[in-house]
Amino acid sequence: MAVAARPPPGIQPAGLACLTLAGCSGNQSALDAAGQEAASIAQLFWVMTTGGAIVWLLVVALLLYAARSRSHSEAAASRLILWGGAVLPSAVVVGLLAYALWLMPALRPFGAAAASGLRIEVTGSQYWWRVVYRSPDGVTVTSANEIRLPVGQRVELSLASNDVIHSFWIPSLGGKMDMIPGRTNRLSLQATKPGTYRGPCAEYCGTSHALMALQAVALPPEAFDRWLAAQAKPSPAVAASGAELFRRHGCGACHAIAGTEAKGVLGPDLSHFGSRLTLAAGILPNTTDNIERFIADPDRIKPGVKMPAFGMLPREDIRVLASWLRRLE
């Protein structure tokens, strides 16, 4: 009577497969491509996987065959080893390598041809990202923890680091590239689908490494141009009540806000902080409540963070600061 609860055979593997496959889509998946480079990488992955599966099936078939059949001349066996064991694998490996190399020129900014468009400089710091846009017409915009790109246009990224090695990777858009102190690495990306994608730091960089991510927002080109033009000017809300508190409490020593005297560079640029989707490098939704919590005790949210706690400020000041920052669109 008690045996009724047993699942039919096969249900567990099937469940496991579903769980695994569920990870293949979404805003942080190399297999759910939203960019040209990611699409080639996904294609490479499938070609390699299929190639590997075919080789595996062949080997298993051969194994079964060998287990059954008895009589073989030694000459035939030697021939099989030579062709099946040496020549064929070499040819397959060289073929797959050639295929991967053939894709490569499209994955990296080779040559001067690609240098025309928008350039975005991303610099990793423990545990956030500085982002500087340099458009071909000379506009420079500084931001942090979020990159926006125009769909259908090639964007060149210059990747650097301020302290330790970080790694830049937006799986939905393209391949991974390390950010190495003292070096500038380049990556080129072309988004093909509008949307918001996630890019976690992909190289262990300290206590809060897992809490260091960035959002990549791919916008239609006109929307992007409008957004960039707006970012190039100070936020309209900058003169409101929080500005004075920001100055008085010394936030400007580390943060810059366009249109105020705050020019610090140790922390993220907050000029248009309110228009960011997330707070503290992709870990919390950007709401007034969360900003208040972060200002009062950033270490609680992000252990090892390089911003001191401001819990000693009057609650009211923190509240005003948070809602002012939230309105800096």
Added chain:
Amino acid sequence: MRFIPKPIETLWTLFTAPVVWAAHFLFCYGIAAVYCAKQDQIGISFAAVRIGIAGATVVALVLIAASAWLAWRQWGFGAHDPPHDDPTRHDRLLFQGFATLLLSGLCFVAVIMVALPAWFVTECVR
């Protein structure tokens, strides 16, 4: 006077192909790195570098094929079967020939793999 050298009994011939592979590797990576770092000062195009790599590859493959042929001869052109593990001079010679032949095969494929990127990559990374 003969063009093809006489068989000799030494362990050193075993290393011919790996040494050619190493030299070819060094040449390809060295020339590409130096060229891309100093392309402003060097008056040649990347195409010329690729042709140089192609030339070096042909030379390397010919040398390795020659070493493979000599090893094949030492092995008696396959007249005896491995494992050649008797403690005799004859078996030692055969074993060495066979090992050199196999190693040459590996190096031949490896040299092709080292050269392949230059086939597909037509410019320096910026």
